[in-house]
Amino acid sequence: DIVLTQSPATLSLSPGERATLSCRASQSVLTYLDWYQQRPGQAPRLLMYDASKRATGIPARFSGSGSGTDFTLTINSLEPEDFAIYYCQQRSSWPRVTFGPGTKVDVK
Amino acid sequence: EVQLLESGGGSVQSGGSLRLSCVASGFNFNSYAMSWVRQAPGKGLEWVSTIGGSGGFTYYADSVKGRFTISRDNPKNTVYLEMSSLGGDDTAVYYCAKDSGYLNFNFEYWGQGALVTVSS
Numbered sequence: 001d002i003v004l005t006q007s008p009a010t011l012s013l014s015p016g017e018r019a020t021l022s023c024r025a026s027q028s029v030l031t032y033l034d035w036y037q038q039r040p041g042q043a044p045r046l047l048m049y050d051a052s053k054r055a056t057g058i059p060a061r062f063s064g065s066g067s068g069t070d071f072t073l074t075i076n077s078l079e080p081e082d083f084a085i086y087y088c089q090q091r092s093s094w095p096r097v098t099f100g101p102g103t104k105v106d107v108k
Numbered sequence: 109e110v111q112l113l114e115s116g117g118g119s120v121q122s123g124g125s126l127r128l129s130c131v132a133s134g135f136n137f138n139s140y141a142m143s144w145v146r147q148a149p150g151k152g153l154e155w156v157s158t159i160g161g162s163g164g165f166t167y168y169a170d171s172v173k174g175r176f177t178i179s180r181d182n183p184k185n186t187v188y189l190e191m192s193s194l195g196g197d198d199t200a201v202y203y204c205a206k207d208s209g210y211l212n213f214n215f216e217y218w219g220q221g222a223l224v225t226v227s228s
Contacts (some may be wrong), residue, residue, distance in 0.1 A: 034214045036153070043203055043218035044153065045147075057214065087153055091213040095167035098152040 002026050002093050004100035006086075012108040017068035019075040022101045028068045032092040035064055035073045038102075039084045047086075050075065075105075081108055110134040110157045112204045114121035125192040127139045130204030131185060138162065139184040143215060144189045146200035156202070159187065161210055171197070176228050189207030 003026040006090055013019055031051040036044040036101040041046065046055040048064035051071055090099040116128040130142070135162045143158040157178040166178050179189040187204060202222050205215035 026159065036215070043221055044215070045218070046208075046214065046216050046224040049214055089153075090215065094211070095155075095158060096169075097155045097213050099155070101152050 001096050001098055002029060002090050004088055004090055004098055006088060006100040006103045008103060009101070012106055013078055015078050015080055017078055019073075019078055019082070019105055021071070021073040021075075021105075023071040023088055023100050025064075025069045025071075025090055025092075027089040029092035031067050032090055033064075033066065033071050034089045034091065036087045036089065037082075037084050038087065039081070044087065051101060054077045066068045078105070110206060112206060112217060112219035114202065114204050114219045114222040117224050118200065119225045120194055121210070122195055122226055122228045124156070124194050124226070125190070126194065127191070128189040128202055130187045130189075130219055132187070132204075132206065133185060133205065135201065139187040140209065140214060141179075141211045141213075142178075142180060142187040143205045143207060143213075144187075145203045145205055145215060145218075146198075148197075148200045149219075154200075158207070158211070158213065159191065165169075165205060165211065191224070195225075196226050196228060198224060200224060201225045 005024045007022045033051045035048040038044040052064045080106045091097045111133045114130045127189045143148045144156040204219040206217040208216040212218045
């Protein structure tokens with residue numbers, strides 16, 4: 001299975017700061033890489049698909065980049081509701097899709 | 109508005125069985141694959157199973173293959189997950205999720221989740 005590694009495990013920032021989250025794949029996933037946000041006590045929500053495309057209703061402060069094995073999710077100017085856990089997911093090796101372990105963005 | 113409503117969660121003894129249901133609304137149900145993704149307490153996300161829009165294609169994670177069965181009833185806009193030979197590792201919140209397409213294997217919308225607790 002393709003293994004996804006996310007870093008850092010925890011990112012402590014203040015509202016208004018920029019968050020940069022990394023996801024690395026154990027082999028190329030082309031751009032079949034998606035990002036999800038999970039707020040406490042809630043179901044995950046699709047943020048980005050195909051590495052850089054925002055899902056429906058996702059604010060423009062969220063952006064994604066990368067291809068192959070290295071990907072980045074950037075959140076410009078953190079809002080209070082952005083403090084959450086973020087997961088990357090690859091679907092290059094469907095049906096054996098896998099998720100990363102998550103990055104928690106918390107308040108500094 | 110897309111809505112997914114799971115039911116059927118609960119407590120079951122090790123070795124037992126349980127069936128989860130997910131009723132969908134707000135989209136053309138038979139045009140989209142549906143999946144189940146689970147999350148053990150305090151842990152990350154794990155894909156469990158996916159079924160194509162017509163029900164003709166089904167896929168399972170190795171961890172549940174042979175024990176879980178996914179199915180769908182398109183006239184009822186419902187997807188099911190039949191779980192048997194349950195063990196402690198199956199304790200999790202089970203989310204029903206709508207694919208972004210026929211079989212894109214990403215999860216565009218999620219239900220609120222159904223908690224399954226397996227006790228020994």
